[in-house]
Amino acid sequence: MKMVKPAIGEIVQDTRRNRTGCVMGHEGPYVQLRPVAGGREWDASPKDLRPATLAEAQRARTETAAVGGERR
Numbered sequence: 001m002k003m004v005k006p007a008i009g010e011i012v013q014d015t016r017r018n019r020t021g022c023v024m025g026h027e028g029p030y031v032q033l034r035p036v037a038g039g040r041e042w043d044a045s046p047k048d049l050r051p052a053t054l055a056e057a058q059r060a061r062t063e064t065a066a067v068g069g070e071r072r
Contacts (some may be wrong), residue, residue, distance in 0.1 A: 002064035005046055011057045016048040020037060036060040 006012050014033060021033030021042070030043040036057065051057045052060070 006049060006051075010062075011036060011052040013056055013060045014042075014044045014048055015050060016044065017042070020052050020056045028053045 005026065006023045007025050008025060010033075011020065012023060012033065014019050019042075020035055020036060021044075022036050022043055022062075023031055024034050025032040027043070030059055031049060032041050034041045037060070038072065
């Protein structure tokens with residue numbers, strides 16, 4: 001299921017980059033995402049996003065915590 005414009009705070013999966021992120025905002029045609037446990041934001045096209053599954057959201061939380069808050 002592709003998303004049109006996810007809500008701020010929603011956890012989504014960026015299918016183009018295979019990354020899970022939290023929606024931080026919207027800028028022009030893009031959605032601004034940040035890793036679930038914090039880190040550097042990235043922009044994604046809404047057509048590349050879908051709601052994250054519970055497993056994806058949990059994995060994103062534990063992966064980020066395991067490397068001290070930074071993505072490797």
